[in-house]
Amino acid sequence: MGDFPILLTIVLAPVIGALVILFIPEKDERLIKITAAIATFVSLVLSVYAYLVYDKTAGGFQFTQDFVWVERFGINLSLGVDGMSLPLVLLTAIVIFTGVFASWDMHSRVKEFFIFLLVLVAGVFGVFVSRDLFWFYLFFEVAVLPMYILIGVWGSTRKEYAAMKLTLYLLVGSAFALIGIIALYVYAKAQLGFGTFDIMTLGTVEFDEAFQKFAFFLMMIGFGFLVPMWPLHTWSPDGHVAAPTAVSMLHAGVLMKLGGYGLIRAGVFLFPLGAKYWAPLIAVLCIVNVVYGARVAMVQKDLKFVIGYSSVSHMGYVLLGIASLNYMSLDGAVAQMFAHGIMTALFFALVGNVYHKAHTREIAAFGGLAHQMPRVASGFLIGGLASLGLPGLNNFVAEALIFLGSWQVEKVLFGWLHFRVLSILAIFGVVITAIYVLRVVQRVFFGPRNPKWDHLTDARGVEMVPIVILIGVLVLFGIFPSLLIDTINVGVGPLVAKISAAAEIGGVF
């Protein structure tokens, strides 16, 4: 498979799938779903293959391919993955593949739904495999716009409001990022003598400190919208709640990770001094994310809102990892993106399953569902345990690395706030997480059998596909974390080297 364009195929497989679906008659729902499954399966297999054959000793970008696009402005479609983006490509592939199965019970406008879904996921894949910032941005927009239609048409609970809110927030965020990218391009062109959007070439430019502060601020706000960073977060719970199952899975599982990934790639990597300057702000806001998000999740009445706010809380850990700016914490941040993606996809798949059958998501309406739906209950419990960071599941490793990394930071913020205080608050987040997760598990699944729900059937057949795959991934990487962390190390290593080089002149923590 020497010259086989793996990454291009990963991106194009969903697009081709969408094109094929275009020619399938509307009535033939089964065939449409199977086509979607095959298209995403191709991406999944290739992602797994790429993950396995990626050469960890060589490191850097691999499976690279370049297509000249607009030569005059130095815009190329250049693909490639390194240790940081590879796990996220794998994550996307897993989530979309399972997402297709989670929407097996979708029966309204099936054709359009899957077309938009596949286009959306092609955009997400594109973001992770681009080495060119222009295409990075372009793919991102490709991912956002189908989301609007998917939520607006197939959603529930205030779907128009949520779709509008989500799209506006994301577009405002991407506008900030776009300004940052253009400023970067102009500045680098003056330095290099030629224009380029290539991330590695840009990485060699020495930006002066004032520019770094300015550009990192733009990136921080821009990608902060996506992560989402408090107080730019309210689109995400609303979006999660309104979106149909597969879209929630993709949205919480992958789309939010674009923010973290972008912040590391286009923020920390290019502007280490800017990152250092703004890290205290990120650190404080991320603690608000963690603690406040978890608190709000504690008193929600809708199942999906609980998970939505838990995502806000968990993405706070990612930000904490980024703000700590050291090897362990950045490793942890990437690992947490992966782990949280899988975990939250599992949650949404299960909630979608329950909602589809019970037509309500109100926690108070349920009780004793473990009698009728033991498999769903077990899956939900495992997802919950992953969420609260139980050892043996992937999230624990990620969170432990973030905590350990942030614990190493000897820095006093604003002259009085020791960084370790923030770490302690973040670690306390796991206690609050345990409270709200177990509260939900107990209220929904435990307790006496409620005959009102006797008509609910347990997950079976294709419904089990997402549950089994996602739990399998959580457990596999939880028990053998080296499988994941070693790859991430390869990607984070050069980044850390660059940060420490910047530390020589400016002193990063």
Next chain:
Amino acid sequence: MITLNHYLILAAILFCIGFYGAIAKKNAVAVLMGIELMLNSVNINLVAFNRFLSPGEMTGQIFAIMVIVVAAAEVAVGLALVLNIYRQRLTTDVNDLDWLKW
């Protein structure tokens, strides 16, 4: 002695009358007539400039004929529209024709 200025003043007066008709009249036909007046004032200008500034050439006069032709076509289309609107809405009052605003 009638100079260029006289023609220009006449054209200006005519234009203003036409403009007033186009802006202030409620009847769509009157509006169209106002537009005709404005076009004709322009024709006077074209012919007058041609006559006084470069009598050897015919450019201005040809332009004036061009304008007359276009104006005729325009009136034909405009009256057809007015007629159709009248058939549908039983009105030619332009204040009622505000469907551009939703």
Next chain:
Amino acid sequence: MINLAWLVPVLPAIAFVIIIFLTRRLQMVSALTSILAMAGSFIISLGIVFEVLAGPVTMDNPVELSARWLEVPGSVFIQAGVLIDPLSAVMLFVVTFIALLVMIYSIGYMKGEPGYSTFFAYLSLFSCSMLGLVVSNNYFQIFMFWELVGLCSYLLIGFYYHKDSASQANKKAFITNRYGDFGFMLGMFFLFLLFGTFNFRELAAVIPSYTNEALLTVVALLIFVGPIAKSAQFPLHVWLPDAMEGPTPVSALIHAATMVAAGVYLLARGFVLFESATTALIIIALIGGFSSIFAASIGLVQRDIKRILAFSTMSQLGYMVMAIGLGSITAGMFHLTTHAFFKALLFLGAGSVIHAVHTQDIFEMGGLSKKMKVTTWTFIIGSLALAGIFPLAGFWSKDEILLTAANAGEYFGIPILGPIFLILGLSVAFMTAFYMFRLIFVTFFGEEQPGSHAHESPAVMTVPLIILSVFAIFSGFIGTPFTPNGFAEWVYYGEPHHPHPNYGIMIMSTVVALAGIWLAWLIYGKRAISAEMLANRFSTIHRILYNKYYIDEIYLWLFDRVMLGIADACRWCDRKIVDGIADGFGDGIRAMGARMRFIQTGNMQNYALVIFVAVVIIALVLAVPVLGGI
């Protein structure tokens, strides 16, 4: 055998996987799978114990095997490892042995329950986690298994998940333990920050030379928060009594013999740290001592047979923690070992009783001695051992602890501590004897309840009782002051010190224990003193004790008011302020549009006027430079 030590936790894990994926429908196969795996672990553990006792492996010369588990280059290296020394060997034996007996017992006890296979799967998972915890060679691994045993405890307490009380209890257990884990995690991270490793032996090499004792004290106390929750010490003890909602074999295995003892084990394992921070040690001893008397006093008045045993467990754990706090891991671990046997015996006995009478209120039982001979006698043996009557197991181990307590003043150089801890220990011994025999007189000897269909349990349940009662009688002999080369030479910290028989303490402890039994007999056996009369006379005290000092109520209030209050405030802020601002932006722009809207009249004539005016203005602006003024 020691090279196979890694198999000890792995075998039950395999059993768990097999049961979950293959044999859920086949109940007996599931049970046998788990028991066979456990038997395998037990045999290996037995081999390890013999090898350790015979061979050169000592506390100072352990065997360590490890593999790379997680690494971030230049930052952290975490191993998956096995550390075998007499301490872990003893624990391995105790855990595998009791787990095996409990599993056998469960064949009978759980008969006919839905989820029979699942129960055995959970037990296997628990055994795996517990054994993994025992063999850990570093803090990180011990923390992971620490949480996993918590998970198993959660699953098993909530085994009857259809009962609201059970599903509340397991949530409470998990969350309370989370608070403990939070402290543990902070302490562990501090250790890593100070010394750059999690490995026990590497830490043991560097900690004694570390000079900042104040920081070490903080670290030690943070780590101690873990055991406070796990071993149900005051003030994080509230989950243990509620944990009795689980099936009784679970209470015997997890909430009496093994998991709750993990806290004590951790203190022993990381003793080098605590020993370097004297203040922390004193605080540990005080918390242990206080918990033990606190729990014993509550146990005096409870009515539920399992709750009495739960408070007794808490009290005995406090004893062990106190012993370790007073500097003797030998005494603590010795008591842990003997206690594991007789407390498991008592719980299994209680299970046998509950199995027969289907109630847990001791005042609804009575006169069971005639119908349940084996249960009665084994229960009495267990109680005698717990009360510390010569020559049963509890006598020797409690004696060790009292001896340690008497020497506390010397150990810390604060003379007053010795008498304090000795008196505390003796009063706990008195109360223990009292509440255990109150239980016995009421349950087994009182009047028979009318309409009772009590019957002896099947052999599969009574045989484990008999085996355990043998251990409850004889297991103390491994560590008596008269035993050559006994427990004190196996498990020690620093130098082994063989205990010298202290007849004064032996006599004192026997006297108070007998006094407790005698008082219980007066009140509940002979009924010379009326229990109701006492309860009425001391009604305030009785009410406070019966309600467990209202600690649960206080916590509930704190949770409802403080935790949920903050959460509600956050939600309000999110909806009204954060979202309000975002929506406000949208509304603002919309309002602006509404204002601008009137320009768009839809009237062509207006547009034409505007266009004309604009054209005139543009024309003027362009014309001005050409004409040189208006």
